[in-house]
Amino acid sequence: MTEDLARARLHKLAGFFANNPSIQHATPSSPKFAELRAAYVSLPDLNPLVIARPSTVEAAASMVSFVVANDIPFTIRSGGHDSFGRFIRNGAVAVDMRLINYVEIDQESSTARIGGGILGGDFGTVSSVGYAGWAMYGGYGPYSSKFGLGVDQILAAKVINAQGELVDADTELLKALRGAGGAFGVVAELTIPVHRLAQTLAGAIAFQSDDLPAVIRQYNTGYQALCAEGIPAELTLQQSVLNLPHGKTLVVLFVWASSDIKTGQLWAEKISALAPVAHNAVQSTTPLTYLTCTDRMVPSHTRGRVRTISLKRLSEEVLDVISTSVLKMPTDPHTFFAMHEIRTGTPSAQGHSDSVFAVREGLFVFEIIANAQREENLDLATAWGQEFWSELSRTNQESFLPSTYLSLTAPKEVQMSRIFGENFAWLVVMRGKHDPRGVFAAATARL
Secondary structure, three states: OOHHHHHHHHHHHHHHHHHOOOOEEEOOOOOOHHHHHOOOEOOOOOOOOEEEEOOOHHHHHHHHHHHHHOOOOEEEEOOOOOOOOOOOOOOOEEEEOOOOOOEEEEOOOOEEEEEOOOEHHHOOOOOOOEHHHHHHOOOOOOOHHHHOOHHHHOOEEEEEOOOOOEEEOOHHHHHHHHHHHHHHOEEEEEEEEOOOOOOEEEEEEEEOOOOHHHHHHHHHHHHHHHHHHOOOOOEEEEEEEEEEOOEEEEEEEEEEOOOOHHHHHHHHHHHHOOOOEEEEOOEEEOHHHHHHHHHOOOOOOEEEEEEEEEEOOOOHHHHHHHHHHHHHOOOOOOEEEEEEEEOOOOHHHOOOOOOOOOOOOOEEEEEEEEEEOOHHHHHHHHHHHHHHHHHHHOOOHHHEOOOOOHHHOOHHHOOHHHHHHHHHHHHHHHHHHHOOOOOOOOOOOOO
16 A cells, blocks of 8 residues: 555545544554554554544444445454454554443343454453454354354344445344354344353363373373263363473363252363372352453463364374474463364254354364464474474374364465355355455455
8 A cells, every 4th residue: 555545545534533533543653552453462564554443333334334435445353362463454444343342131032232342251251352253253162062152152143234334134144144254244233142150160170291191191081981971061171281380281171061060070070080180170160250260371462373273083193293292382381282172962063054154063173372472482382383283284184174263274274165165155155245345355254
């Protein structure tokens, strides 16, 4: 973009903001620009033309309508946890939705209307993650096994379309939103179900990890045996290897999504018995208290990138790669490895014809977090992440899923036809119908 074009666009935007004083905004020269631009992962080379912060659905629609009418490129930010900075683009308007953060509960229908910029902290996921972005592209979380993925929670939506109009999503548009998200509009409001859970049993189980490869193999051998016998949907487990003060440690996050605490305690004992335990923090708690505790494990800011791969099973070969790779993991506290799981027989594994989120069979989603707290550790973390991912990619191809998890995949590595499978051709047609001009070209799902 030339300087003359940038100045012309800024002049038009200045007029718009003068006529819409309720919409907060910041340009690169504004004192709060750096603070508002800041994200979970450092974005040193990305600078928007202006950051716009509407506080109502109607204001967001006015903002989008203006930039569309004036051919000004824009991006949408609901949270800011994307490792690849897809919510910010050089020379574009960044529409920051985070002030649209209301929750309106309908007790009679047990549903809630939520603003498109609300963060996950109100719903039991990582507190600074944008709920809309998390849900639209899949949405793994601590209650997925019991209630389904985030994408399954989308009951209705208000969307700002390619003409800048606020519309209620019809059946066709809802199907596209459930998996392909912002490629079809700006989600200004979602209606989701209310799941009532006053008390839960949750916490981290840290296993003795002096011999990390041995404990990883022992835990997973026992876990696979439990799966074969049957694990209730109320239980969600996330396996990870973290850099703790005393060294690399296998940690399993345990969440029992039921008020039947007695049965949950029995399952906590079963999981704890899979390998020698160093520390067991599982306790009766509330979802909010558990969220507060787990949030301490997530830094507010980091640098680096994530790599992901999805496998149907943890074979002996895969466990060998995991065991070898975590031993090489840099000791930076922001570098770690984790796995999400869709466990066969749970609600998250059930296919939905009204969604384009395709991956529903039993699987493990690997998160290779090649982040670094300290700048001097970044190259080492990046090289480790690449090597780990490459080693997994060379294991038996029969275990591989052709798709990857979109939110965790770098744009240059995304293959949309694989991610959406048989729905891809339909999505391309729908994109032509709903956005023929490519207004939402900056969306995570680029069709």
